[in-house]
Amino acid sequence: MTQTTTATATLDADLPPIIPARRLSHSGMGLLLGRLQPLAGRVYLLVFVLFLMSPLLILAAAAFNDSSFPTILPWQGSTIKWIVALFHDGEIGRALISSGIIAAGVIGLSLPVGTAAALVLTSLHGRTRGVVYALMVSPMLIPGIVIGISTLLFWRQVGVNGGYFLTILAQSSFIISFVMLMIVAQLQRFDRTMEEAALGLGASRLLVFRRILLPYLRPALLAACCIAFLQSFENCNTTLFVRGTETPLTIFIATKVRTGLTPVINALGLVMMVGTIMGAVLWEIARYRRAVRSAAV
Amino acid sequence: MTEIFDRFGKPLGGIFLGLALLWLAGMVLVPGVFMINASLRPHLPPPLRGGELDVYVLDNFAYLINHVNHGRIFFKTVWSSALVTLVTLLLCYPIAFWLAKVARRWQVAVMLVLLLIPYLMNEVLRGLAWYIILAFSGPLNAILIGLGLMDEPVRWYGDGGVVAGMAYAYLLFMLFPIYNAISTLDRAQIDAARDLGASAWRIHRRVVLPHAKVGIATGCVFVFMMAAGSYVAPALLGAPGSRWFTQIVYEWFFEIGNWNRGAAYGVALMAMCLAVVLGLLALFRVNLASAVK
Secondary structure, eight states: OHHHHHHHHHHTTTSOOSOHHHHHTTSHHHHHHHHHHHHHHHHHHHHHHHHHHHHHHHHHHGGGBOSSSSOSSSOOOBOOHHHHHHHTOHHHHHHHHHHHHHHHHHHHHHHHHHHHHHHHHHTOOHHHHHHHHHHHHHHHHSOHHHHHHHHHHHHHTTTOOSSHHHHHHHHHHHHHHHHHHHHHHHHTTOOTHHHHHHHHTTOOHHHHIIIIIHHHHHHHHHHHHHHHHHHHHHOOHHHHHHOTTOOOHHHHHHHHHHHOOOTHHHHHHHHHHHHHHHHHHHHHHHHHHHHHHHHHO | OTHHHHHHHHHHHHHHHHHHHIIIIIIIIHHHHHHHHHHTSOOOOGGGTTSTTOOOOOHHHHHHHHSTTHHHHHHHHHHHHHHHHHHHHHHHHHHHHIIIIISOHHHHHHHHHHHHHHHHSOHHHHHHHHHHHTSTTSHHHHHHHHTTSOSSOOOOTTHHHHHHHHHHHTHHHHHHHHHHHHHTSOHHHHHHHHHTTOOHHHHIIIIIHHHHHHHHHHHHHHHHHHHHTOSHHHHHHOOTTOOOHHHHHHHIIIIIOOHHHHHHHHHHHHHHHHHHHHHHHHHTTOOHHHHOO
16 A cells, blocks of 8 residues: 555656545544554454354363363363263263264265266256256255254155164265265366367276266365265254164264263363364365465466 | 266266266155155044045144244244344454455465364354353353453353354354455455545445355355254253244154154245245345355
8 A cells, every 4th residue: 555655656756646535544534544444453353263262262171170060160170081081981982983874874975976966967058957956956055954854754654764874864965965066166177078088099988987087076076075074973953853863973962961061072072173173284284385386386 | 968878878877867866856855745745734643644634734834823932933043043144244254355355375374274173073062162151150251240341140041142152153154155255356456446535334335245245145045044943052052931943843853743743843944944045145136056156
């Protein structure tokens, strides 16, 4: 801002400033506002980061409080017994395994179906494409509990009750939408002439798919795999209705809140947080490096 | 339609088409029809199902409308979800603008990590954090009393607590779409507006906001939908007097055992969400394809 002003000043040394509106900000109220705005911005940024982080810090801190209930007030002494207890807690272990089984099932189902759906969608044109697109994203726009309810009611007719199978199906029905969108985004940059070249050289269509398109989609499939895992692992609303007698981690924590919460749950939160931070930092470093490298090219 | 077969051949194209159909028909549409079907039938003991009493009626919906509390809770859920949406929008817009147009590259990197940490953990743990903060003898009351802003602790659990917890839980779903939208705005447009003498307020109103429209619409759609359909936050942060509509749906299914009425309540929730989503998209003049991508 000041740079442009000086540049103008040196260029048109003996002319009046050509930007009169800018001059306003150098006088009285304008000056005050000009000084206050960045300050207000910084304060807001600080408050926002505090708002973002303090719940996590409090959640983590309560894991070290020697109190039978998760809280930071009153502080009854520091202890690591809750973290030790976490690793000996059979119920949490079982809940984790249950969540893992569901997530694995969801990934196994959503990746192929989502890819197939993306390929079908991109082969359509005009109005049909619009309609199919709306249909394919609709599961993302419907509340999770509705998806759980409809899956439960549908399968009851054929005598299948809630459990792993229904949970995987219900979660997948909207996670496939996410996978589909990610694959479509990657497909948009795909160069179809590569397929044609391979076909021209005598490759079968199956070979072309396996050796050209699939490797090209690999990064998107990997990202979709992560998203599918996270979505499945943290899902509560849909799972609640179709879980039957299974107790995945989110349900386990939610029921604990009602039936007697101990700081072991905070210890679990802390462990997940540490894992998350490490993952996020690594991911962000990789992204930052890529951005710097592509900026350098 | 034939393009998929031309490209991948009959067998492979057939598999793709089959999988896509299996998903759309078998996992989305048909279960949806079954839900609507169940919502229109009375709740009968198993021997009477399919008998002469098992006819289409609107009783389950009439019950919702005529019930002393359920109708009220339904609209409270709508308003509170709208409030959550508005709060997240106001909180996120300045940050999204800062991230997209002001912050240096390392600042963006740090901020994205800070933002991702709470969101890679699950919603229940985010709710649990607020459960601790808002407790009667918890840190929020202690700080406010310590600062002399209040004389006595306040019971935060209830509608206020639910809205606060949800605003926190869904922040990212508002921030990222707006950030993405503003990122594509050419800096030169802002500079041009400023050089022509526009105030900061005017630049936002006339240049940045119209450009961020798609992102704002997407954010609002997702936050509203998630807030209205959330079970965890109200269960954790609510009070007996502040029940959310989803909790009533759950009760019909697993506490009272009247699945037909539960289905009707679910259909009402779905219809409301779809109406709001379509309404928001029309309001912002954004089409579905650019909002959800």
